[in-house]
Amino acid sequence: xxxxxxxxxxxxxxxxxxxxxxxxxxxxxxxxxxxxxxxxxxxxxxxxxxxxxxxxxxxxxxxxxxxxxxxxxxxxxxxxxxxxxxxxxxxxxxxxxxxxxxxxxxxxxxxxxxxxxxxxxxxxxxxxxxxxxxxxxxxxxxxxxxxxxxxxxxxxxxxxxxxxxxxxxxxxxxxxxxxxxxxxxxxxxxxxxxxxxxxxxxxxxxxxxxxxxxxxxxxxxxxxxxxxxxxxxxxxxxxxxxxxxxxxxxxxxxxxxxxxxxxxxxxxxxxxxxxxxxxxxxxxxxxxxxxxxxxxxxxxxxxxxxxxxxxxxxxxxxxxxxxxxxxxxxxxxxxxxxxxxxxxxxxxxxxxxxxxxxxxxxxxxxxxxxxxxxxxxxxxxxxxxxxxxxxxxxxxxxxxxxxxxxxxxxxxxxxxxxxxxxxxxxxxxxxxxxxxxxxxxxxxxxxxxxxxxxxxxxxxxxxxxxxxxxxxxxxxxxxxxxxxxxxxxxxxxxxxxxxxxxxxxxxxxxxxxxxxxxxxxxxxxxxxxxxxx
Amino acid sequence: xxxxxxxxxxxxxxxxxxxxxxxxxxxxxxxxxxxxxxxxxxxxxxxxxxxxxxxxxxxxxxxxxxxxxxxxxxxxxxxxxxxxxxxxxxxxxxxxxxxxxxxxxxxxxxxxxxxxxxxxxxxxxxxxxxxxxxxxxxxxxxxxxxxxxxxxxxxxxxxxxxxxxxxxxxxxxxxxxxxxxxxxxxxxxxxxxxxxxxxxxxxxxxxxxxxxxxxxxxxxxxxxxxxxxxxxxxxxxxxxxxxxxxxxxxxxxxxxxxxxxxxxxxxxxxxxxxxxxxxxxxxxxxxxxxxxxxxxxxxxxxxxxxxxxxxxxxxxxx
Numbered sequence: 053x054x055x056x057x058x059x060x061x062x063x064x065x066x067x068x069x070x071x072x073x074x075x076x077x078x079x080x081x082x083x084x085x086x087x088x089x090x091x092x093x094x095x096x097x098x099x100x101x102x103x104x105x106x107x108x109x110x111x112x113x114x115x116x117x118x119x120x121x122x123x124x125x126x127x128x129x130x131x132x133x134x135x136x137x138x139x140x141x142x143x144x145x146x147x148x149x150x151x152x153x154x155x156x157x158x159x160x161x162x163x164x165x166x167x168x169x170x171x172x173x174x175x176x177x178x179x180x181x182x183x184x185x186x187x188x189x190x191x192x193x194x195x196x197x198x199x200x201x202x203x204x205x206x207x208x209x210x211x212x213x214x215x216x217x218x219x220x221x222x223x224x225x226x227x228x229x230x231x232x233x234x235x236x237x238x239x240x241x242x243x244x245x246x247x248x249x250x251x252x253x254x255x256x257x258x259x260x261x262x263x264x265x266x267x268x269x270x271x272x273x274x275x276x277x278x279x280x281x282x283x284x285x286x287x288x289x290x291x292x293x294x295x296x297x298x299x300x301x302x303x304x305x306x307x308x309x310x311x312x313x314x315x316x317x318x319x320x321x322x323x324x325x326x327x328x329x330x331x332x333x334x335x336x337x338x339x340x341x342x343x344x345x346x347x348x349x350x351x352x353x354x355x356x357x358x359x360x361x362x363x364x365x366x367x368x369x370x371x372x373x374x375x376x377x378x379x380x381x382x383x384x385x386x387x388x389x390x391x392x393x394x395x396x397x398x399x400x401x402x403x404x405x406x407x408x409x410x411x412x413x414x415x416x417x418x419x420x421x422x423x424x425x426x427x428x429x430x431x432x433x434x435x436x437x438x439x440x441x442x443x444x445x446x447x448x449x450x451x452x453x454x455x456x457x458x459x460x461x462x463x464x465x466x467x468x469x470x471x472x473x474x475x476x477x478x479x480x481x482x483x484x485x486x487x488x489x490x491x492x493x494x495x496x497x498x499x500x501x502x503x504x505x506x507x508x509x510x511x512x513x514x515x516x517x518x519x520x521x522x523x524x525x526x527x528x529x530x531x532x533x534x535x536x537x538x539x540x541x542x543x544x545x546x547x548x549x550x551x552x553x554x555x556x557x558x559x560x561x562x563x564x565x566x567x568x569x570x571x572x573x574x575x576x577x578x579x580x581x582x583x584x585x
Numbered sequence: 586x587x588x589x590x591x592x593x594x595x596x597x598x599x600x601x602x603x604x605x606x607x608x609x610x611x612x613x614x615x616x617x618x619x620x621x622x623x624x625x626x627x628x629x630x631x632x633x634x635x636x637x638x639x640x641x642x643x644x645x646x647x648x649x650x651x652x653x654x655x656x657x658x659x660x661x662x663x664x665x666x667x668x669x670x671x672x673x674x675x676x677x678x679x680x681x682x683x684x685x686x687x688x689x690x691x692x693x694x695x696x697x698x699x700x701x702x703x704x705x706x707x708x709x710x711x712x713x714x715x716x717x718x719x720x721x722x723x724x725x726x727x728x729x730x731x732x733x734x735x736x737x738x739x740x741x742x743x744x745x746x747x748x749x750x751x752x753x754x755x756x757x758x759x760x761x762x763x764x765x766x767x768x769x770x771x772x773x774x775x776x777x778x779x780x781x782x783x784x785x786x787x788x789x790x791x792x793x794x795x796x797x798x799x800x801x802x803x804x805x806x807x808x809x810x811x812x813x814x815x816x817x818x819x820x821x822x823x824x825x826x827x828x829x830x831x832x833x834x835x836x837x838x839x840x841x842x843x844x845x846x847x848x849x850x851x852x853x854x855x856x857x858x859x860x861x862x863x864x865x866x867x868x869x870x871x872x873x874x875x876x877x878x879x880x881x882x883x884x885x886x887x888x889x890x891x892x893x894x895x896x897x898x899x900x901x902x903x
Binding site for chain 2: 113118119120122127129201202203204205206208209272273274275276298299300301302304305308309311312314315463465466468469470501
């Protein structure tokens with residue numbers, strides 16, 4: 053290696069230590085500097101990647117914290133709740149940083165061949181913060197909290213297919229109505245955390261005791277909390293001694309706190325300031341592709357959306373690149389009118405991208421005699437930053453196809469009860485779901501309560517049921533590809549893009565090679581995965 | 586003085602009636618908002634089944650009138666109920682935050698009231714000079730800018746660029762009083778900037794009004810220096826309007842600071858109220874609003890009492 057290249061390599065190594073460049077960038081620049089790929093890989097693992105070091109107090113500026121937040125897993129809703137539950141409670145399974153499924157409280161799991169019975173073996177080392185072992189009884193109580201007539205849990209629908217959960221001593225068995233190959237994925241849902249059982253078999257969520265990597269020392273909902281490491285945690289990691297989460301609801305305040313060093317990391321930053329923030333040498337901005345999805349569902353049983361050509365024309369009249377550039381400031385992954393993100397498993401990479409094509413849209417409309425179509429499109433500011441702007445921009449783009457989109461700005465209050473599922477065409481932001489099956493079952497299957505486009509496609513529904521119970525991954529991936537094609541070409545949902553997760557940390561904070569796409573902040577498992585370099 | 590006591594008692598009685606009316610208005614205003622607590626708590630993931638179960642659990646299936654009198658029955662004996670969302674006692678949920686709000690309001694008032702009255706006297710004395718104009722322009726500019734904007738400007742210059750004060754005013758239990766003052770200085774300063782103009786200009790106007798009176802002319806003719814004319818002769822007669830405007834601004838410092846709380850991440854009662862309204866958590870909304878209403882009633886009463894005490898004609902009616 054020449055001296056110049058050596059200097060370059062040193063710089064690269066330094067940048068990698070600070071987490072400023074990814075493994076892929078490191079490899080790319082190293083090979084450019086004349087290092088072979090094999091050597092570069094070795095360099096990355098040996099030198100460049102910072103070694104996790106224990107200690108320190110991580111201070112976090114967290115958005116979306118409210119005085120109305122709660123320990124009740126049935127009504128978890130805010131990001132503060134979701135962030136906290138991944139630090140102080142555990143789940144049976146978890147989504148790994150690379151997007152695959154890994155063990156949390158369950159060490160291994162297996163299903164009957166029809167995928168209708170799943171058995172999860174529990175980690176015998178797992179303990180709650182009060183020292184008690186996590187038993188199968190606790191798991192059963194935690195799951196039953198979301199089931200049954202009287203349950204008020206928001207996760208009730210998720211577990212609707214579960215007919216029984218049995219306690220086998222060192223394992224639990226879920227008995228399902230019908231096969232579901234995704235059950236282990238489903239159990240990563242943030243509502244389905246494990247809490248201690250009371251003597252009468254009910255779940256004790258009130259105490260706030262969990263079996264997660266950190267235990268709560270102080271907590272004031274709407275203000276923040278202080279957590280210390282749970283030394284007997286069953287997992288790998290948990291490098292910080294303490295974690296302090298501060299609720300900072302104002303995006304400018306989060307950013308300022310990060311810049312002045314009042315906190316070490318901040319959740320959800322505004323896309324429009326990304327470029328400026330990225331120039332600060334002390335700050336690393338994370339821009340992670342996610343399964344969140346902006347959808348525009350049309351009621352396919354209502355005129356004019358009941359005509360497939362009209363739906364097709366509206367899908368052709370949106371310029372997705374322009375929306376990503378102007379509304380999301382580039383921090384989004386392009387959509388293709390099927391609700392399956394590249395950040396989810398089984399994503400079909402070979403489906404042609406639908407382009408902006410007003411001419412084709414025009415001729416499609418002419419073929420069904422609907423030239424000069426006028427439609428109402430409901431949106432509201434609270435859906436996501438720039439939601440109304442996005443609708444207005446789409447309306448402008450659609451003018452080229454002769455379509456007149458009348459943007460209706462609905463009140464933020466009551467949008468989910470009065471507009472969504474009620475008005476024939478509206479805008480929705482969906483949170484990330486771990487697998488395509490969960491997403492499709494929730495919002496695209498026949499008869500689903502949230503089938504927002506009222507789409508009934510027999511072929512799609514049949515494949516959905518078949519794929520659900522299929523344990524062979526290759527076969528499953530093929531089915532999801534076919535379903536994606538049906539949704540793309542016949543479905544009633546325009547999908548412009550999947551917004552990325554945007555958050556930032558000071559360069560003294562290190563993280564692993566990849567960041568989980570499940571939620572913000574490494575799937576909200578930053579407390580156990582990140583460290584001070 | 587007996588009359589004064591009678592007045593205070595009468596006003597307090599009227600205040601209670603006002604509070605009752607306020608509580609009725611607030612209750613039905615919350616009822617009128619679209620959606621209810623069950624929908625707000627379950628949000629996008631609500632189903633008819635879970636909504637019904639939650640409503641039953643919270644007793645929302647009973648008619649509004651019944652629920653109101655239920656609440657009123659408790660409130661009369663000092664029991665404001667429990668938060669519908671968290672199940673905590675309302676008094677526990679509000680107490681800490683209300684103390685924080687009072688602290689910040691007191692901090693700002695201790696700086697703002699003397700400064701604005703002093704400035705008011707000085708600009709009245711130096712009226713139509715450059716100093717008068719500059720003071721007016723600066724204070725009017727700060728009152729005309731939205732609070733959050735003032736906050737951001739202060740953060741930019743005093744926190745980000747110079748690092749003199751922390752950008753975030755979060756509190757922790759083990760702070761000394763000095764640390765507390767340092768940490769909450771920027772939000773307090775923002776509030777000072779917001780309320781100073783009003784009080785200063787009212788002081789100035791009240792004094793200038795009096796300067797045309799014959800007795801002031803008399804004082805001037807006998808050779809008194811101008812500052813003495815103002816402080817000894819004009820100011821005592823100007824107290825009534827000044828006290829009124831100070832009381833109004835103090836009430837504002839307690840009830841109107843939610844934007845400052847958000848910008849500086851200060852755990853005050855404003856944020857609690859906003860959260861409670863968005864979740865339709867009626868007992869908390871009701872308690873916060875009653876506290877705010879009581880603040881206005883008491884401060885107005887204090888202003889009237891103050892006006893009487895500073896006015897010998899009212900103090901000794903014929």
